[in-house]
Amino acid sequence: MKSSDGELTIGELAGAFGLATHVLRHWESVGLLHPARRVGDRRRYTDDHRFRVALIVQAKAAGLSLEQIREVVEAPDGSTRRDRLAAFLTELDERIERLRAAREMVAHAVGCPREDFLACARLREILHDCRAHEDGTARAHAREPFGGDRVGAER
The missing domain is CATH 1.10.1660.10 (Multidrug-efflux Transporter Regulator; Chain: A; Domain 2)
Incomplete structure (x- = not known):
């Protein structure tokens, strides 16, 4: 009431x-x-x-x-508030990309034509593409496939 x-x-x-x-x-x-x-x-x-x-x-x-939220809502002005959110937006975009890559891996494993997806060259390629950049940051997808021509029939 x-x-x-x-x-x-x-x-x-x-x-x-x-x-x-x-x-x-x-x-x-x-x-x-x-x-x-x-x-x-x-x-x-x-x-x-x-x-x-x-x-x-x-x-x-x-x-x-909660700390990030407090920093945003208690910021002294709209400009500072926007700057704090912009930094978080970058983090959020990176998290979305990592989730997209994780989803790609899981979707492939679920639909993999191999008897055991752990033996799948395409899955290994996806996982290889998730390795870290030289600066230590994760990357979600690389351009060069791991395994080369061996993966063609198993995709």
Whole structure:
């Protein structure tokens, strides 16, 4: 039941997102969420808090840590906020590429025509392509196949 003064209780706010109230309390303890006010021992939240929780939920779904989210939402201005998100966007793009490569490997293994996909030259090529760059960063796919002509019939 919504509070009569237009504010939300912690239970109402958490329930709107399918969260437990202790999650909001934790976010409060790490500086992500601050109640508008307290009435006795009860926290009260506004529609702005609903927006903040939605932002936190989506940022977590995108893979940001609570610390990263705090750095973004507590940034002094929009430009700094955008810069922090730009750095995360680069990380997210790299993660998506690694996931794409992992999916390619799993999809091949599932549909592999070999009796045992571990003996498949194409799978070995995919795994070889996942090795690290010289600078230590992972790469998802290389241009030169491992195994050369031996993989043609097994793709």
